[in-house]
Amino acid sequence: MNSLISKYNIVTDQFIDLTVNLDQAKKGDIVFYRLYENEKSISLFKQRYEKGNAGLVITNLEVEGLDCLVVELEDFYQLQEELVEVLYPLDREVSLIGVTGTNGKSSVTHLCQLILNRNNFKACCIGTVGIIREDKEIMPSLSATTPSYLDLRRVIYRLNDIDYFCIEVSSHALEQGRVKGMDFSSIGWTNLTQDHLDYHGTMEAYFNAKAKLLNYCENEVIIPSSQAEYFKDKIKYKVAPHVDNKYGEEFNLSYNKDNLDLAFALCDEAVGEELNREIKLELPKGRFNLIRDQENIYIIDYAHTPDALINICRETKSLFKNHHLITIFGCGGDRDRTKRPLMLQAALEYSDSVVVTSDNPRFEDPERIIEDILKDNSNDVDVIVSREDAIKNYVKRYKDPTAVIIAGKGHEEYQDVNGVKSFFSDIEIVKKAIEVL
Numbered sequence: 525m526n527s528l529i530s531k532y533n534i535v536t537d538q539f540i541d542l543t544v545n546l547d548q549a550k551k552g553d554i555v556f557y558r559l560y561e562n563e564k565s566i567s568l569f570k571q572r573y574e575k576g577n578a579g580l581v582i583t584n585l586e587v588e589g590l591d592c593l594v595v596e597l598e599d600f601y602q603l604q605e606e607l608v609e610v611l612y613p614l615d616r617e618v619s620l621i622g623v624t625g626t627n628g629k630s631s632v633t634h635l636c637q638l639i640l641n642r643n644n645f646k647a648c649c650i651g652t653v654g655i656i657r658e659d660k661e662i663m664p665s666l667s668a669t670t671p672s673y674l675d676l677r678r679v680i681y682r683l684n685d686i687d688y689f690c691i692e693v694s695s696h697a698l699e700q701g702r703v704k705g706m707d708f709s710s711i712g713w714t715n716l717t718q719d720h721l722d723y724h725g726t727m728e729a730y731f732n733a734k735a736k737l738l739n740y741c742e743n744e745v746i747i748p749s750s751q752a753e754y755f756k757d758k759i760k761y762k763v764a765p766h767v768d769n770k771y772g773e774e775f776n777l778s779y780n781k782d783n784l785d786l787a788f789a790l791c792d793e794a795v796g797e798e799l800n801r802e803i804k805l806e807l808p809k810g811r812f813n814l815i816r817d818q819e820n821i822y823i824i825d826y827a828h829t830p831d832a833l834i835n836i837c838r839e840t841k842s843l844f845k846n847h848h849l850i851t852i853f854g855c856g857g858d859r860d861r862t863k864r865p866l867m868l869q870a871a872l873e874y875s876d877s878v879v880v881t882s883d884n885p886r887f888e889d890p891e892r893i894i895e896d897i898l899k900d901n902s903n904d905v906d907v908i909v910s911r912e913d914a915i916k917n918y919v920k921r922y923k924d925p926t927a928v929i930i931a932g933k934g935h936e937e938y939q940d941v942n943g944v945k946s947f948f949s950d951i952e953i954v955k956k957a958i959e960v961l
Contacts, residue, residue, distance in 0.1 A: 538552075544558075547572055549578035552579055556600070618687060643795075648688075649690040650671065713755070714751075747761045810935030817961065821844060824951050827931040827934075828883070830870040853871055
C-alpha cells in the first residue's frame with residue numbers, strides 16, 4: 525500500500541470516487557476540503573458538511589464536532605495523488621492537448637476534437653462548455669473551465685474509449701496545480717489580454733501563471749502568427765502554419781483564423797502527421813453563433829473581456845460593412861472591477877449603438893455594476909438593467925440592415941443572481957423574439 529494511504533489507514537476498496545465538491549458528494553466518495561484558519565472558511569465548511577453525504581471527508585484542520593479525517597497540510601495534496609493512482613490509474617496510452625490564453629480556448633479545443641474525430645480519431649474536449657464529443661455532451665459539465673485535479677483524472681479514467689483529450693487550461697488551474705503530473709503531447713497559447721486581475725493581481729502574475737503550462741510538455745508551445753510580436757523574447761514558441769478557410773464565413777474573422785490555424789497545428793503535432801483538411805468544421809455553441817432574420821443579423825458570443833469585445837465588434841463591422849452595428853453587453857459580478865469601463869470603451873470603438881445591461885450579477889447589485897461600466901463616460905449609451913428586456917427591445921425589424929451583437933454569456937443557459945442560477949439563454953430569447961415579429 526502507498527505510504528500516506530497506509531499512514532492514514534484509508535481502506536480504498538470502500539470508495540468509488542474522489543472529489544473536491546462536498547455539496548454533490550455521495551456515500552462512496554472521498555472529499556478533499558482545504559480549510560483556512562478563519563471563521564468564514566470554517567463556517568462555510570460546517571454548512572456544507574451538514575448538507576453533504578460524503579463517505580469520507582479529508583481536511584487539513586480539525587473542526588470540533590465534525591467527523592473528518594485530518595491530515596497534515598504537507599500531506600494533503602500528496603495524498604490526493606496517491607489515491608488518484610489507486611482509483612483512477614492511467615493504465616492506457618492517452619494524448620493530451622492543452623490550450624491556454626485569455627480568449628479563444630473554447631473555440632480551439634472544440635475545433636481540435638472535431639478535427640481529430642473527423643480524421644477517425646477518438647477525441648473529446650474538456651472546458652467551459654462541458655465535456656463534448658462532436659457536438660454532444662458526453663459527461664455532465666464540471667462547472668469550471670479546467671476541472672480540479674481529481675475530477676480531471678476521473679474523467680480521463682472513465683472515458684476509456686477516448687484517446688485524445690483536448691483541454692482548456694486556465695490560469696487558475698495552472699496556479700492551483702490542477703494538471704500536475706500530466707504530460708501534454710502538444711500545447712497552445714492563444715493570446716494574453718486583461719482578465720482575472722481580481723485573482724492574479726497584476727498582468728505579470730497572470731502571464732507567469734499561464735506560462736506554467738510550458739512545464740508540462742516537451743514540445744514548444746504553439747501560437748497563432750498574429751501573436752508572434754507579443755510573445756517575442758518572452759517565451760520559446762513556434763508559429764502555427766496558415767490553413768485555408770474552407771469551413772464557413774465565421775472563419776473569415778481574424779481571431780477565428782487564428783483559432784483554426786492553432787487547432788490544426790496542435791492536432792498535427794499530437795498525432796505526428798498532417799491531418800486531412802477536407803472536413804466539415806463549425807464553432808462551438810455561443811461562439812459567434814449567427815441568427816438571421818431577413819436582412820438583420822443577431823450574433824451571440826461569449827466575449828467577456830475588453831479584447832474579445834473589440835475583436836468581435838471590429839470583425840463583425842468588417843464582415844458586414846453595410847450593417848448598422850448594435851452591441852449589447854454587461855459585466856459579471858464579483859469579478860475584476862477594473863475591466864468594466866474598459867468593456868464599454870471596447871464596445872464604443874466599433875459599434876454604432878451600445879446597450880449596457882446585466883450579465884451574471886452574482887452577489888453584486890446589477891445597477892452598481894452598470895455604474896462601474898459607465899464611469900467617466902459621456903457617450904449616448906442605452907441602459908436596460910434586465911438582460912431579457914434589453915435583448916427583446918433590440919430584436920426587431922429594422923428599416924436598414926442591422927447587426928446586433930449580444931455579448932458575454934454565449935453558451936451559458938443560466939443567470940446567476942444572489943447565488944441562484946435560473947434558466948436563461950441569450951440564444952433562446954433571440955429565437956423566440958424573432959418568432960413573434
